[in-house]
Amino acid sequence: MTESGLAETGLIESGPAKPATRRLFFALWPDDATRNALNRTGKWLHQHWGGRRMRADTLHLTLVFLGELPAAQIDALLQSIQDIPIGAFELNLDQTGHWPHNRIGWLGLSQPSQTLESLVRALRDQLRTLDIPFDARPHTPHITLLRKAPGGAAPECLPVNWGVDRFVLVASNPQADGAHYDVLQTWRLATQ
Ligand code: 2AM
Secondary structure (H helix, E strand, O other), X not given: OOHHHHHHHOOOXXXXXXXXXXXXXXXXXXXXHHHHHHHHHHHHHHHHHOOEEOOHHHOOEEEEEEEEEEHHHHHHHHHHOOOOOOEOEEEEEOEEEEEOOOOEXXXXXXXXXXXXXXXXXXXXXXXXXXXXXXXXOOOOOEEEEEEOOOOOOOOOOOOEEEEEOEEEEEEEEXXXXXXXXXXXXEEEOEOO
16 A cells, blocks of 8 residues: 555554645845845834834745646746846845835835846746746836835835845745745856
């Protein structure tokens, strides 16, 4: 009898159930200095806009949101995503904002970044080729710093400069204190 068959009969103890799907997204994941700077901006915005601050270890910029993917397909996805021929680049995060419809307080860009858009486009192209569904709505680059924030007048904010040299695939684990994120794999961008 197979192990799972034995588990069903109660002859052996089964381990913790593995999730059938995982909630995934590609993201830019900050280095420690950038994370600290983003977290400082989060604290500052929180003083003005209230709400719930995102934990420092969760701060990221989503590139492509995949949503739930069968766990059995994740290894194939990790092996299939190819390096992207885009060099490391700088993001000047100089724009704060608050969206009343979902009460998110965020940090983003006053000027679009062509390189960031190319990176998102290249990832989307690969996912289409692999026939993996994703959220294809227009990409609005932002780092969520506050949730459930009432908002208010926008305070002056120091910009955060982020030297981007990699992107990651992340799995989200919902928990009582908010989502925890596992970085499953990192792809480096070419340094000049
Ligand atoms: P948000 O911070 O604006 O909510 C994990 O949920 C990450 O994916 C978050 O950064 C979230 O953005 C982003 N995301 C993008 N599209 C999403 C969607 N359709 N549902 C949930 N999260 C989404």
